[in-house]
Amino acid sequence: MMDIQRDDLLQMYYYLKLTRKFEERITSLYHQGRILGGAWTSNGTEAVSVGYAFALEKNDIAASYFRDMGAFIIRGISVKRIMAQYLGKKTGVSGGKEGNVHIGDLNYGVFGFPSHLADNYPVGAGAALAFKIRGEKRVVAACTGDGGTSRGDFHEAMNFASVRKLPIVFFCNNNQYAYSTPLHLQMAVKNIADRALAYGMPNKIVDGNNVVDVYTAAKEAYEFARNGGGPTFIECKTMRMHGHSEHDSAKYVPRELLEEWRKKDPITNMETYLRENNIVKKEELDSIDTRIKNEIDEAEEFAETSPYPSPEDALEDVYATPVEE
Amino acid sequence: MKEINYLEAIKEALYEEMVRDQSVLILGEDVGVYGGAFRVTEGFYEKFGEWRVLDTPLSESGFTGAAIGASLVGMRPVVEMQFADFISCAFDQLVNVAAKNHYRWGAATPIVVRAPYGGNIHGGAFHSQCIEGFFFNVPGLKIVAPSTAYDAKGLLKASIRDNDPVIYCEHKYLYRRIKDPVPEEDYVVPIGKARVAMEGRDVSVITYGAMVHTAIEAAQMLKDKKISCEIIDLRTILPLDKKSIFTTVQKTNKVVVVHEQTKTGGVGAEISALINEYCFEYLDGPVIRVAAPDTPVPFSAPMEEAFIPKASDIVSAVEKLVRY
Ligand SMILES: Cc1ncc(C[n+]2csc(CCOP(=O)(O)OP(=O)(O)O)c2C)c(N)n1
Numbered sequence A: 001m002m003d004i005q006r007d008d009l010l011q012m013y014y015y016l017k018l019t020r021k022f023e024e025r026i027t028s029l030y031h032q033g034r035i036l037g038g039a040w041t042s043n044g045t046e047a048v049s050v051g052y053a054f055a056l057e058k059n060d061i062a063a064s065y066f067r068d069m070g071a072f073i074i075r076g077i078s079v080k081r082i083m084a085q086y087l088g089k090k091t092g093v094s095g096g097k098e099g100n101v102h103i104g105d106l107n108y109g110v111f112g113f114p115s116h117l118a119d120n121y122p123v124g125a126g127a128a129l130a131f132k133i134r135g136e137k138r139v140v141a142a143c144t145g146d147g148g149t150s151r152g153d154f155h156e157a158m159n160f161a162s163v164r165k166l167p168i169v170f171f172c173n174n175n176q177y178a179y180s181t182p183l184h185l186q187m188a189v190k191n192i193a194d195r196a197l198a199y200g201m202p203n204k205i206v207d208g209n210n211v212v213d214v215y216t217a218a219k220e221a222y223e224f225a226r227n228g229g230g231p232t233f234i235e236c237k238t239m240r241m242h243g244h245s246e247h248d249s250a251k252y253v254p255r256e257l258l259e260e261w262r263k264k265d266p267i268t269n270m271e272t273y274l275r276e277n278n279i280v281k282k283e284e285l286d287s288i289d290t291r292i293k294n295e296i297d298e299a300e301e302f303a304e305t306s307p308y309p310s311p312e313d314a315l316e317d318v319y320a321t322p323v324e325e
Numbered sequence B: 001m002k003e004i005n006y007l008e009a010i011k012e013a014l015y016e017e018m019v020r021d022q023s024v025l026i027l028g029e030d031v032g033v034y035g036g037a038f039r040v041t042e043g044f045y046e047k048f049g050e051w052r053v054l055d056t057p058l059s060e061s062g063f064t065g066a067a068i069g070a071s072l073v074g075m076r077p078v079v080e081m082q083f084a085d086f087i088s089c090a091f092d093q094l095v096n097v098a099a100k101n102h103y104r105w106g107a108a109t110p111i112v113v114r115a116p117y118g119g120n121i122h123g124g125a126f127h128s129q130c131i132e133g134f135f136f137n138v139p140g141l142k143i144v145a146p147s148t149a150y151d152a153k154g155l156l157k158a159s160i161r162d163n164d165p166v167i168y169c170e171h172k173y174l175y176r177r178i179k180d181p182v183p184e185e186d187y188v189v190p191i192g193k194a195r196v197a198m199e200g201r202d203v204s205v206i207t208y209g210a211m212v213h214t215a216i217e218a219a220q221m222l223k224d225k226k227i228s229c230e231i232i233d234l235r236t237i238l239p240l241d242k243k244s245i246f247t248t249v250q251k252t253n254k255v256v257v258v259h260e261q262t263k264t265g266g267v268g269a270e271i272s273a274l275i276n277e278y279c280f281e282y283l284d285g286p287v288i289r290v291a292a293p294d295t296p297v298p299f300s301a302p303m304e305e306a307f308i309p310k311a312s313d314i315v316s317a318v319e320k321l322v323r324y
Helices: A006-031 A046-054 A069-075 A079-086 A120-134 A152-163 A211-226 A255-262 A266-276 A282-305 A311-315 B006-020 B044-048 B060-072 B084-105 B149-161 B211-224 B242-252 B267-278 B301-307 B311-323
Strands: A061-063 A140-145 A168-174 A203-207 A232-237 B002-005 B024-028 B053-055 B076-080 B112-117 B142-144 B166-171 B179-182 B195-198 B203-207 B229-233 B236-238 B255-262 B288-292
Touching (some): A006 A046, A006 A069, A006 A211, A006 A266, A046 A069, A046 A168, A046 A266, A061 A120, A120 B060, A152 A168, A168 A211, A203 A211, A211 A232, A266 A282, B002 B149, B006 B149, B006 B166, B006 B179, B024 B060, B060 B076, B060 B084, B149 B166, B195 B211, B195 B242, B203 B211, B211 B229, B229 B242, B255 B267
Parallel strands (some): A061 A140, A140 A168, A203 A232, B024 B053, B024 B076, B076 B112, B203 B229, B203 B255, B255 B288
Antiparallel strands (some): B002 B179, B195 B229
């Protein structure tokens, strides 16, 4: 394993746990009818976005998708603003114009997530193209789900990035299901990583429940990309432990499968690792947990007490340069 | 002033913008070594190199998405659709990503998509379409459609410098068929401003693109019959220059809207609705639309000829309105 500083390990633990707990709070508010619209969580797959985002540098770009809460937070978008977005408040990431996980903010190098899955693959490739043209040592991380890898944009982006050797790393959160559709009805290849072969792109399969594995693979691929090596595709094998969104009980997922994956929970995984290797004492973990709870309480308070946007606000910002009437 | 044709005007605008601004780059199929299907970017590859004039794989959604991504980090990409018809493959990226970026999360998306469009070239259903209608209903996009070399150059420069996604409809039929004077010095034609292509008293003909020339031809025929037409060349289709539209309606009180696009749900329908809603009391008759029939663009010469609105169609519409 790569030499990872103790601080970094603890940070990753913190982000994993914050992501889990924050999304649990969103879920609970959802069930109380206090948020607008639906709630999507990355439950069980947090190590994917935490791992790839933690390995990025400040000036890099994350072209994420909707199960990447860990990435949004790590890039620096505050849980306050995200919670406010979930509640449709003016203080939300998009001022109420967008909801839930449709998060983007260029100040933190996060491209907005458009619902249309895999759309951010070509968009991410375009940013990587710009970096390459300008000779900047920046990279892009793009991510989508297993279902998204069947879309044309996935393939068009992979092909283009490989042809032009762009500094981008494509991640796939392979959590076995696209809404209710299992992998074997989505594709006939055994591994999603096999799809990269068609584009002559280096690829890797990692344990998506092990944040250190994801982080290590990401870091290596970013370095390769930064040094002109071109793109890599990284398949993170994991399991979606909730329904597609909170309204979905996921009856279509065999219970045994969930039980099997529950034993591999990414957060318990990390805790055990930290404890067994004597990297951290229990009290330290406890204090991280307390800090997380406080942050989430504050975020909820902030969101609840924030004002709603006014109806007129909805007419603003259609254009960056409005045409004078 | 020198005279150049429509295609040269597009080429000059692109070239000058690339020299002026390092962040301008071109993406598309066969735009590099080959110089583009219509030779608009001929010589660019030699001048600017393979990283500013990029031959892309055949993947409209992919390279349009890439243009969007590059624009988010400071570039000003110009995408060439080989034929406007293929823009349908990039529909999602334009409509859901480019058009909504600024509204959804405050990110400007300064891209230009060049769309060589229109018929009269025996191109059939997949190489002749007018595509502006597909995007006309999408807030967040801008659509321009020049009819002269002067405007082709000035509007392309304005589009490249604009901070929003612009679909630049360049009419293939006009490429080498029209020529007009263009200044030596740098200029732009502002987005969102129509022009009066011909002043007149009796009837307003509101149109854009190649149909401006057809309308002028019709106006000449009508002059012999002592009917004076005012021709409005919209230049920008989205957003429409409502002020210019209303001004001409208030002047002539009679309007014919002309476009090569098919009739149902076309730009003309919106113009007619706007006039009805805001200028009803100024009207001396119904707003009449002259447009292509609601069919795919037919191939065979007599069929295509009948498909594309002609000067005589405009003359009939105007005469009908005058008699009203
Ligand atoms: C292009 C597109 N079609 C349909 C949807 C509706 N939809 C939202 S999520 C989803 C399943 C996504 O599955 P996957 O890509 O595997 O991601 P996961 O939810 O498993 O993380 C679907 C069908 C969508 N967002 N985009």
